[in-house]
Amino acid sequence: MEKLVISGGRALNGKIMLQGSKNSALPILAATLAVGGTSVIHNCPVLTDITAALKILEHTGCKIKREGHTVIVDSSAASRYDIPECMMREMRSSIIFLGALISRFGCAGVTPPGGCEIGLRPIDLHLSSLRRMGVDISENGGVLECRAPCGISPCHIALAFPSVGATENIMLASLRVKGETVITNAAREPEIKDLADFLKKCGARISGAGQSVIRINGVERMHSSVHSVIPDRIVASTYMACAACTGGKIAIDGICREHLLPVITVFEGAGCRIGIKNNELIINAPEKLSRIKSLRTMPYPGFPTDSQAIVTAMLATAHGTSVITEKIFENRFRHVPELIKMGADIRVEDGSVAVIEGVERLRGARVSACDLRGGSALAVAALGAEGKSVIENIHHIDRGCEAIEESFSLLGADIKRIKN
Numbered sequence: 219m220e221k222l223v224i225s226g227g228r229a230l231n232g233k234i235m236l237q238g239s240k241n242s243a244l245p246i247l248a249a250t251l252a253v254g255g256t257s258v259i260h261n262c263p264v265l266t267d268i269t270a271a272l273k274i275l276e277h278t279g280c281k282i283k284r285e286g287h288t289v290i291v292d293s294s295a296a297s298r299y300d301i302p303e304c305m306m307r308e309m310r311s312s313i314i315f316l317g318a319l320i321s322r323f324g325c326a327g328v329t330p331p332g333g334c335e336i337g338l339r340p341i342d343l344h345l346s347s348l349r350r351m352g353v354d355i356s357e358n359g360g361v362l363e364c365r366a367p368c369g370i371s372p373c374h375i376a377l378a379f380p381s382v383g384a385t386e387n388i389m390l391a392s393l394r395v396k397g398e399t400v401i402t403n404a405a406r407e408p409e410i411k412d413l414a415d416f417l418k419k420c421g422a423r424i425s426g427a428g429q430s431v432i433r434i435n436g437v438e439r440m441h442s443s444v445h446s447v448i449p450d451r452i453v454a455s456t457y458m459a460c461a462a463c464t465g466g467k468i469a470i471d472g473i474c475r476e477h478l479l480p481v482i483t484v485f486e487g488a489g490c491r492i493g494i495k496n497n498e499l500i501i502n503a504p505e506k507l508s509r510i511k512s513l514r515t516m517p518y519p520g521f522p523t524d525s526q527a528i529v530t531a532m533l534a535t536a537h538g539t540s541v542i543t544e545k546i547f548e549n550r551f552r553h554v555p556e557l558i559k560m561g562a563d564i565r566v567e568d569g570s571v572a573v574i575e576g577v578e579r580l581r582g583a584r585v586s587a588c589d590l591r592g593g594s595a596l597a598v599a600a601l602g603a604e605g606k607s608v609i610e611n612i613h614h615i616d617r618g619c620e621a622i623e624e625s626f627s628l629l630g631a632d633i634k635r636i637k638n
Contacts, residue, residue, distance in 0.1 A: 222609040222623060224600040225632040226582060230466035232629040236454050236473055237263040237620045238287065238447035241524075242409040244311045245386045246416050246447065247271045250291040251278060252318040252390050253420040255442030262289045262447055267617045270308040274301055274315055293322075293442075300327035303360070307331065309617065313341055313383055316364065317390030320353060326364040343384040347375050351391060351399070372397030372436065380405040380517045385432070386413055393422055395436035404432045407518040408477045412448045419443035451477040452524040453619060456594050458501050459528040460629060462490055463535070463602030467502040468629055475499070480521045484510060484529060488536060509538030509576060515546050527553050527595035534562040535602060536576040544570050553592030556585040560603055582607040587614040594619055601631055610638075 238261035248271070250257040262268060264287065272282050272289065279296040282289065299319045306312045312331040319326035330341065345355055348364065352371040355364050372395045377384060385405040392399035404410070406428055414427030420443045423435040449472050461468045462485060475494050482492055489504040510533060515523040523546035533540040534557055544550050551566045558564060560583045563575040582605030587593025593615040600607035609615075612635070615622055623635045 219638045220612055220635055221638060222597060222612050223634045223636060224597065224607045224609065226601050226603040226605065226607060228464060228630055228632060230460050230464045230468055230601065230629040230631060233469040233471060234457060234625055234628050235471045236449045239409060239450040240265055240267055240618045242412040243268060243447045244271050245314045245409065245413045246445065247275065247289065247291065248314045248318040249390060249413060249417060250442070251275060251280060251293045251296055251315070252321040252393055253417070253440040253442060254293050254322070256290065256292040256294065257442040258444040259289045259291070260287065260444070260446040262287055263450065263620045265617060265620055266613065267309045267311065270305065270312070274305050274312065277301065277305060296322065299323040299325050303329040311383070313344060314386055316344060317387035320348065320364060320366060320370065320391045321393045324366045324369070328362050329360055343377060343379065343381045344387050347384055347388050348391060350375055370395045372399045374400045374402070377401065377403040382407050382410065385410055389413065389417070389424065389432065389434055392434045392436060393417065393440060394438065397436060399434045401432040402430065404430055405517065406430060408448055408451065408474070416443065416445040419445060449474055452522065454478055454499070455481045455525040456528050456598060456619065458485055459532045459598045460601055460626065461501045462488065462503045462507060462532045463598050465503050465505050467500070470499045472497055473499045480519055481525050484513060484521060488532065507532065507536035509533065509536045509540045512541050514543045523547060523550060524591050526550060527591040528598050530554070530564070530572055530574065531557060531595040531599040533574045534564065534577065534599065535580060538576055540574040540576070542572045542574065552588040553595050556596055557599055559583040559585055560599055560607070579604050581605055584608045587611045590614050590618045597622060597626070601626065
C-alpha cells in the first residue's frame with residue numbers, strides 16, 4: 219500500500235497539461251470491442267481503471283499495445299463474451315462492456331460492477347433498456363446471462379433518469395440494429411458526444427449526441443478508426459481547486475472551455491479570476507475565498523457530482539457559510555469526516571446536504587481516501603492546510619488522477635508518494 223505525504227501552506231503556481239478524460243476513455247475502449255478491427259486511441263490517461271478495462275479486453279481475446287498515452291486495440295480475434303467477477307468488480311464502469319458484448323456477439327455474461335462505494339448506482343436502467351431491445355436477461359449464481367435469440371430490435375427508449383452509463387450501453391448495443399433506436403432523456407455529458415464521435419468515425423449512424431434525444435440507425439458493418447480522447451473536465455476542476463485552496467495562480471493547458479462552464483461559474487462566485495485563451499485556462503485565486511450560498515449537483519450541463527468533493531474541500535476555508543446539495547448519489551459525502559479531522563466545520567443533513575462553515579485554516583492530519591473524488595478532495599485540502607498531511611488508501615485516487623504527486627509537484631507542491 220502507498221500513501222501521499224503533503225506539506226501544505228504553499229501557494230501553487232505554474233502551468234500543467236491536462237490529461238485525457240477517464241470517463242470518456244473507458245466507454246471508447248469498450249466500443250473498440252464492438253466495432254472490431256484495430257483501433258488507435260490517443261490521449262488515453264495512464265490510470266488503474268484504464269488498466270482494468272484493458273484486462274477485460276484482453277480476456278475477450280483482444281490484443282493490446284500501449285505506448286504512453288496511446289492504446290492500440292486489435293479486437294479482430296475477440297471471441298469470449300463472459301467477464302469474470304474479479305474483473306467486473308475492479309471498477310464501476312465495467313458495466314459499459316455489456317452493450318459492447320451484445321453488439322459484437324449477441325450475448326454477454328457479466329456480474330454487477332464494483333469500484334467506489336459512492337452509492338447504489340443501480341443498473342436497472344441498463345437492463346430494462348436492453349430488455350426493450352429484445353435481450354433476454356436472467357440471473358444464474360450472481361451472473362447476468364444476456365442473450366438476444368431473435369436479434370436486437372430497434373425501439374424508442376425513454377430513460378427515467380439521464381444516466382450516462384445507460385445511454386452509452388444503449389448506443390453500443392444498437393450499432394447494428396436493423397432500424398432506428400431513439401433514446402429520449404438521454405445523458406448530455408461531453409463524454410457521450412466523444413463516444414458518438416468515435417463511433418461515427420467507425421461507420422456508425424448517430425445523431426443528437428450531447429442533446430436530450432439521440433438517434434441511432436443501425437449499420438451492417440463497422441470498421442476501426444483513430445481517435446483522440448477529450449480532456450478531463452473533472453481533473454481540470456481539481457487543479458483549479460488547488461489554486462483556489464492555496465491562493466495561487468496556475469495555467470491549465472489542453473482544456474475545453476464549454477465543458478468547464480458549470481464549474482467556472484462556481485469558482486468565479488468564490489472570488490477566483492479566470493481567463494481563457496484558446497485551450498488554456500488561467501485561474502488566479504484571492505487571498506480568501508468567498509462562500510457559495512447554494513450549490514446543487516445536477517446532470518450535465520449542471521454542476522457535476524464528480525466535482526462536488528473538491529469544491530467542498532475548497533469552501534472549507536471560504537469566508538461565510540456555503541451549502542452544497544448532492545442530487546445525484548446518496549452516499550457522496552464520505553470525505554466530510556476526513557475533512558473534519560483537518561479542522562473543517564461541516565455538517566451533513568439528511569445525507570444529501572452539506573453545510574460548510576468556513577474556518578480560517580485547515581491543519582494537517584492523517585486521513586484516508588474512501589473513493590476517487592473524495593481522495594482528490596483530501597489532497598486538495600492538504601495543499602492548503604497548515605503542516606503535514608498523510609493520505610492513505612490512495613489507490614482510489616490512482617483510478618482517475620494520473621500520477622497526482624507528479625502533477626502537483628509541477629505546480630510547486632511539497633508532495634511525496636511513499637510505501638507503507
